[in-house]
Amino acid sequence: MTYEEWIRLPEADKLTLPESEYPEIPKDQLRNFLTKAVVKKVKGVIGWETTQEYGTRRQTEWFPEFRQKEVSGVIIWYAFDPMEGTYKPNVEREPSMEEEPIGSYGLAWMHFMEDNYPEWVEVLRFQHRYLTEARKVDESAWEYRFLLDEQYAKANPRPNAGFEANLAWERTRQYYTDSAVMRERVLIPPTVPTEATA
Numbered sequence: 001m002t003y004e005e006w007i008r009l010p011e012a013d014k015l016t017l018p019e020s021e022y023p024e025i026p027k028d029q030l031r032n033f034l035t036k037a038v039v040k041k042v043k044g045v046i047g048w049e050t051t052q053e054y055g056t057r058r059q060t061e062w063f064p065e066f067r068q069k070e071v072s073g074v075i076i077w078y079a080f081d082p083m084e085g086t087y088k089p090n091v092e093r094e095p096s097m098e099e100e101p102i103g104s105y106g107l108a109w110m111h112f113m114e115d116n117y118p119e120w121v122e123v124l125r126f127q128h129r130y131l132t133e134a135r136k137v138d139e140s141a142w143e144y145r146f147l148l149d150e151q152y153a154k155a156n157p158r159p160n161a162g163f164e165a166n167l168a169w170e171r172t173r174q175y176y177t178d179s180a181v182m183r184e185r186v187l188i189p190p191t192v193p194t195e196a197t198a
Contacts, residue, residue: 003082006039014046025082036060037082048082066090076127094132102131105145106138109186117189141185148177 006014006023022039030037036051040062047064063080067087070076079090102110110130113121124130152173159165 011046015041015044029083030085031083032085034083034085037085039065048080050082050085052085063087089126094128094130097131100131100135102134103138103142105141105181105186106134108182109137109141110134112187137186141181144185145177145181148180149173152176 001017001021001023003023003025009017019041022041024036024038027035033052033054034050035053036049038049040047040049042062045064047062049060049062051058051060053059065080067078067080068075069078077090078087080086081088121130124133156169156173158169
């Protein structure tokens with residue numbers, strides 16, 4: 001099995017895979033004086049056994065595939081890179097704004113966050129979750145907007161008194177629902193980001 005196939009496997013499948021199928025990184029792909037990197041399970045935990053050689057020195061060490069560390073109250077997961085022999089933040093790339101556009105409420109939330117909570121923006125960007133959170137805010141805000149529109153129309157039926165009266169009703173409804181959505185779903189302080197997934 002190749003390293004590329006290995007990293008795409010779900011964790012449960014890695015644990016049940018026969019050790020004979022564990023990948024080993026070809027020597028020509030290793031850096032930082034590594035001469036060997038192979039998957040090895042130790043006490044039920046999957047990790048990488050690496051050998052590093054420099055001059056006459058030779059060191060073999062085992063590293064768990066994932067580690068976590070608390071940084072400013074946020075749990076960040078790190079994945080071992082067997083080609084480099086180092087840990088790197090374990091994050092997945094989120095779709096760009098061109099690949100998956102963000103609606104008006106999500107964009108308003110991003111501006112609000114950047115103006116008022118730049119430190120949270122940095123944490124979310126570091127975890128590759130900033131655009132994902134903006135999309136969640138946008139979706140939640142639009143759902144709430146549709147609910148408020150329905151409630152307003154039930155409590156305040158549209159008038160049958162001509163164009164001007166309908167226009168005034170529409171403006172009032174829009175102001176009421178939009179201001180409530182912004183206040184209750186968009187312009188709100190952030191909560192502590194959840195753990196990054198392993």
